[in-house]
Amino acid sequence: QKEVEQDPGPLSVPEGAIVSLNCTYSNSAFQYFMWYRQYSRKGPELLMYTYSSGNKEDGRFTAQVDKSSKYISLFIRDSQPSDSATYLCAMSASGDYKLSFGAGTTVTVRA
């Protein structure tokens, strides 16, 4: 079993829809949770960063962490064609150098 599980999709939605992405993990030591966005032929860029459980909102993006269920989510409201990318969840324990990544979910937003 992988340390971080993420459905690779692909996911195709119409413009304006809500995109819902999620990851589950097995390591209860994970405390820092991130979402990266990767456009085709580019490097991943940090989209959202959260510590421990709770919600965080940034514009159209909302990240949720439920440590009791070992489950994290990313919601994209009013999705745009420019949101079409691969979204990777990542997480680490306190003091760790290593980030553990999910497999990435490829999202296409249709105009």
Add this chain to the structure above:
Amino acid sequence: DTAVSQTPKYLVTQMGNDKSIKCEQNLGHDTMYWYKQDSKKFLKIMFSYNNKELIINETVPNRFSPKSPDKAHLNLHINSLELGDSAVYFCASSQRVAADYGYTFGSGTRLTVV
């Protein structure tokens, strides 16, 4: 001014050759990493250096050898290239540990071995 820059962007080479990829960061970060991304987009850590000291050395063939001349530079040398080495290699950096607001990635080096 690019924060994490890798060269070359593309590398096409024959089996058995030796090649190097270079990475530089101007963020003042202490820690640098090499990740390999396969065709299914999965990112797997290979090596990490903190202030020129090797701190992560995952199960990687001996043909791969990292080198960090200073904390702003991390290079990757690959000997006797094999078809299975074809992938995108990403360099990344963090302030110190991964929890310090994650990594900043370079744009990747797409290696194709023919």
